[in-house]
Amino acid sequence: MSKEVSGHVALAQALADQQVTTVFGVLGEGNIHVLAELGENHDVRYVKAAREDGALLMAGGYAAVTGRVGVASVTHGPGLTNTITALTHLSRARIPIVVFAGDTDTRLPFGRQHIDQAALVAPTGAGIQQLRSADAIADDVARAFGRARAERRPIVLNAPVDVQRGTTTYTPSQVQVASPQAVAPDVAALDLAVGAIAAARRPIIVAGHGAVLADARKSILTLAGRIGAPVATTLRAKDFFRGESFDLGICGTLSHGAAVDTITAADCLIAFGASLNPDTTANGSLLEGKRIVHIDLEPAQLGRHTDVSVAVQADANRAASTLVEWFDELDLPRNGGLCTDDLRTRLADFDPHNEYPPYETELVDSRELTLVLDEVFPRERTYVCDSGLFMLPGYAWLHVSEPTAFVETVDFGSIGLGLATAIGAAMGRPDRPTLLTVGDGGLTMELQELLTAARYGLDVVVVVFNDGAYGAEIAVTDRIGKGHDLALLGDVNFAAIAEGMGVKAIRIERSDQLSAIPEAIRCHHRPLLIDVRTDARTPVPR
Incomplete structure (x- = not known):
């Protein structure tokens, strides 16, 4: 696209450049031109929601099950104010979506639907990506999608109508926002983790959403077998280990009787990509008397909800695989005492009707x-x-x-x-x-x-x-x-x-x-x- 085009056309092209195939939204003056362009010239499916909050939640559900960035669109003013509860939920759930939100004309600050949209978004935990000018459209759209992936939260692409009505010579963006990377564990931190796990006699492993994102099921199960540890999950990692003989199910306030007995008896809990929030730990009661080895890709999550014995910043898959390698190299024994025939039988015979x-x-x-x-x-x-x-x-x-x-x-x-x-x-x-x-x-x-x-x-x-x-x-x-x-x-x-x-x-x-x-x-x-x-x-x- 080398000829001069309107901002509406450029915005639609920039969204198409991000491989957008589906947009959930509610029409209004601030987004109708771009949505029409997407449908007519880019074969993008537009899903008509009844309300704006519904559009965002639809984009969130789409993102959650596909692993792609969901896309929603609303108009300015009340179109965006109607989304605040949904936007807050999606931010806290850490679901990546981009919300293409029209904004009122920057030259008319007293219009009927004017509101400070950046200030409105800030308390929800979502990010804001301002559309700066018609010439910056391709870069700003690329940044919005890159940030949604990297920051794992909604990003509101704030698009004033006067910028959309401008003209530009469209050039595809060369902006690259780094996605989360599979960080290997620090050697010193890993050494402390190995020491804590090797000293345990009754370890268990808890996997969270971070372990799911890292595709760490196989490596965690290999580690569990190597050290003799039952496995459990957070709610967000539900059924990650379903079918395994020593799968305890959900750890925390939803644990069944056999799981509670086993987790309580453990002397070391190894958490992969789990925040260890009060629901997962039953308000800390399930952590009493245990060493806690906390492994997470994001340093802000380490020890966020509870004190831990060892904190390791690392990708869950890389960390679990490396732990197995170290245990093999050091020829450390399999000390776990919880994976017994009695536990295997209790888990196999579990019937919710007895709960x-x-x-x-x-x-x-x-x-x-x-x-x-x-x-x-x-x-x-x-x-x-x-x-x-x-x-x-x-x-x-x-x-x-x-x-x-x-x-x-x-x-x-x-x-x-x-x-x-x-x-x-x-x-x-x-x-x-x-x-x-x-x-x-x-x-x-x-x-x-x-x-x-x-x-x-x-x-x-x-x-x-x-x-x-x-x-x-x-x-x-x-x-x-x-x-x-x-x-x-x-x-x-x-x-x-x-x-x-x-x-x-x-x-x-x-x-x-x-x-x-x-x-x-x-x-x-x-x-x-x-x-x-x-x-x-x-x-x-x-």
């Missing part, structure tokens, strides 16, 4: 519903979970084939982020069905995106844990003995609402109707909503 007491209810036990879904939904699936008390059994018992097939939405503690995330995930991985579990309170906040799922005929199954209340708040009102009606929402028929929005739906009101779910899933229309009346006071695993 909770019976609960009498005329409605559906949410724990039983979770286990039914795990059994009947196709094994190759994407599982997205909204936030609420119902999520805990799902986190623990609903399994996936690999960690990137699981997407949780609780990083900012907000409900109502799941449906749009599931839509983006379904767009990113159309080769497998997407299961969304969501509460009635959360779904009420995002019902509009059912229209998006219906518009594109997505292979999404939405299961509503419909307890007629904000479940977590019911627990609070029970505890304080006040305001019992504050958290009640009443019996909303989401199946009827979904049908009215063009989504096939069924309604389950009693446990003896759960048998209808397998057939509905096997023969489901795209999309499908299953509205299940659950009991707000069903005990959940903690």
Whole structure:
């Protein structure tokens, strides 16, 4: 492109140069020209979200399951203010997306939709990449995508309309932003780590999202076998070691009985790419009496949530492989005492039904519903979970084939982020069905995106844990003995609402109707909503 073109055309070309194939968005004056250009001349799929926050969450779900940078677009002013909760969640979840946001004319600072968009974005934890001029478009777009990959967070590409209306002679960008690299461990730090591990008699290994990003499964399992350590994961690395004889599952507040016993008995915990936050450590209780060897690519994460014995800045795969090499070279013995035949048997015989007491209810036990879904939904699936008390059994018992097939939405503690995330995930991985579990309170906040799922005929199954209340708040009102009606929402028929929005739906009101779910899933229309009346006071695993 050597002739003089408008900023709109240059922006579309710069996005296409970044291999963008899908943009989720809501139209407005600040982005419509670029989106039209992308569709007409670059064959980029534009997905029409119902709301701007939905567009960002869709881009986040797409990025989470594909490993690519997701792309969303909104207009200026209210278009961007509508995204703040989603933007904060994605920043804390460290999901890389680029948000092409129109901005008002820099020459008209008092326009109706004007707001300081950079100042608005700053508290969310997202980055801002200002579009400086028409001539800088290619470089600024390249920097936005490079930063999203390198910083693992959303970057808002702030594009004033007067810059978009300018003219330029387009030249592809030569900007290269360095991506995270597989840093090898420092020799001195590694020596301390080897000493701590070799002195242990009952080590365990915990892998987090950083280990998943580093593709470190094989090397960590080799190390675990070499030192005789059971393995566990954080929630973000869910099912990373599923199928292994000494896989303890999730470490922390979601650990089952055998895992808690084993982790408690350990004298050394080796963490790869895991922040060791309070959820993973059960508020530190699972770390008591242990040496902690903490390995992470990012130095800011080392010892962030707890004191550690040894901190090693390194890529998880490189660190695990090097540890194996050192143990072999030094001919150190396999001292681990936790990988016993008894533990192997306990893990093989694990049955979630033994983890909770019976609960009498005329409605559906949410724990039983979770286990039914795990059994009947196709094994190759994407599982997205909204936030609420119902999520805990799902986190623990609903399994996936690999960690990137699981997407949780609780990083900012907000409900109502799941449906749009599931839509983006379904767009990113159309080769497998997407299961969304969501509460009635959360779904009420995002019902509009059912229209998006219906518009594109997505292979999404939405299961509503419909307890007629904000479940977590019911627990609070029970505890304080006040305001019992504050958290009640009443019996909303989401199946009827979904049908009215063009989504096939069924309604389950009693446990003896759960048998209808397998057939509905096997023969489901795209999309499908299953509205299940659950009991707000069903005990959940903690």
